[in-house]
């Protein structure tokens with residue numbers, strides 16, 4: 001995961017171009033303008049160079065198509081089906097977690113590629129952890145189905161990644177195939193931007209994932 005200025009900054013397109021140029025895949029990138037929903041866009045070579053609106057996840061089985069989105073506290077969720085050679089990348093804030101975007105992505109793998117959820121490998125990148133994800137009752141009450149991930153004392157905190165892990169396991173993902181970054185974006189100020197910590201000055205990180213080439217069967 002690497003950093004470039006957020007939309008609204010003067011230079012987002014230029015920084016995006018420079019960053020992916022250095023990686024050697026600038027012409028392969030498909031992006032999204034997130035809307036904190038749960039819609040999954042199926043993409044391929046035809047969408048390279050585009051930034052799609054109204055989606056929070058991208059899925060493909062085409063090599064040399066680089067899925068990309070931005071985060072700054074939200075969870076970047078990477079999906080890989082090695083057997084079917086398919087990948088997906090999702091963005092989940094608390095609304096996306098409540099909408100169970102992970103389940104939507106798993107369903108898409110099954111629909112498009114006949115994926116066995118037991119084959120899926122998941123990585124959740126750096127995000128805001130329970131230590132800093134404080135909410136009020138209005139949000140906490142919406143997590144009534146996940147009481148074990150809501151910590152209530154003087155203040156209320158939620159473990160979003162814990163909820164996602166539970167949702168993924170309910171969708172058939174093996175516990176051993178779910179890897180969750182232990183880094184909190186709010187804590188690691190030298191490493192990551194944080195929307196909660198940096199407020200109006202916040203910038204974002206790019207998450208990206210691509211298949212280099214087709215593997216021989």
Ligand SMILES: [Zn+2]
Nearest residue numbers: 131132184187
């Ligand atoms: Zn923290």
